[in-house]
Amino acid sequence: MRIVDVCAFYAPSGGGVKTYVERKLRAGALAGHEVIILAPSDSDRVVEAGGGRIVMLPARRFPLDRRYSYFDDEASLHAMLDRLQPDLVEASSPWASAAMVARWRGGAPRALIMHADPLSAYAYRWFGSVLSREAIDRGFDWFWRHLRRLDERFDLVVSASDSLSRRLEAGRLRRVMTLPMGVEPGHFSPAHRHEGLRARLLERCGLGPEATLLLGVGRHAPEKRWPMVIDAVTSAGFSTPVGLVLVGDGRERGRVRRASAHNPHIQLLAPMHSRPALAELLASADALVHGCEAETFCMVAAEARASGLPVIVPDEGGASDQARSGGGLLYRAGQADSLAGVIAKFARADAVARRRAALESAPAVMTMDDHFDRLFAAYDDIAGARRHVA
Structure with a gap:
């Protein structure tokens, strides 16, 4: 054909x-x-x-x-x-x-x-x-x-x-x-987890290895809502040590930089074009956090799931399907206070159980x-x- x-x-x-x-x-x-x-x-x-x-x-x-x-x-x-x-x-x-x-x-x-x-x-x-x-x-x-x-x-x-x-x-x-x-086969797996990389990223965020490392990946575009995610991480950080590494760039980069400027626990990285490097990064964080409720599928959430990473995503759109399929966590779409509450609960009580569930479901992610x-x-x-x- x-x-x-x-x-x-x-x-x-x-x-x-x-x-x-x-x-x-x-x-x-x-x-x-x-x-x-x-x-x-x-x-x-x-x-x-x-x-x-x-x-x-x-x-x-x-x-x-x-x-x-x-x-x-x-x-x-x-x-x-x-x-x-x-x-x-x-x-x-x-x-x-x-x-x-x-x-x-x-x-x-x-x-x-x-x-x-x-x-x-x-x-x-x-x-x-x-x-x-x-x-x-x-x-x-x-x-x-x-x-x-x-x-x-x-x-x-x-x-x-x-x-x-x-x-x-x-x-x-x-x-x-x-x-x-x-997801693209042959790249994403829990086997790529690197505890040394996790520790270095937390150190860049000014935090020790006992803190929670969140990862965000995506374009700096309005629908991705990265300033809202940054506000939520900052709020959650008042009650528990949380770092965020945000990978990406785009026409909203100015707003993203201004939103993160006063929080030393948030680090912005350039887009990653190496699939092995991205696979290692996904496997080495504690959870993926995502702000966009307009995803039709949410590829990065699927890649995170294939890497054994819990996902914290809005309760609408394709990202929500990824959470429901892999034991992830949902917050009210577009609501920074709801996301902050979910992050804080994850960091204080849910991380180990959610990580275990994500590891168990990783092999079932569709390629x-x-x-x-x-x-x-x-x-x-x-x-x-x-x-x-x-």
């Missing part, structure tokens, strides 16, 4: 989408499929990778993040799909590119991969303090109508978490399938290879559903 992934948020510089794409190319080749990634770019080159291809289609730069481009020419996209002659088409973003794929007049079946949850990332975060979720959904009914139109035109809508699937089905989408993404086996099997099921889309 020739599978063309219209991948709106692929960037050669890295990130979770790049990791997912590279694994998909290899998994597709091993399964006997030809996977082609069609990505917006500032050039028209073709890259051979992992037994498949990455086809760059010239497009405009995304104004808020110049690492990315976005599909802005529907005729050009349709012409490329005509040229590639796919047996199945994926759209990996629910925005304009998915509507372009829906309007393509080719006969191949198509799948929408919900790698983004715009309502949680933006609308619920912006207005959640003053309006109910139901009121926000009514105000953004135009987006739900957009999703329902896509649901009508696609053969499959793939969601990476039960929490997102429930919301989509409540919004009257009918073709939703839950399929967690999985990306498992994910792609199930994804390609689902595609085989709809491969015969060829029809013309007006």
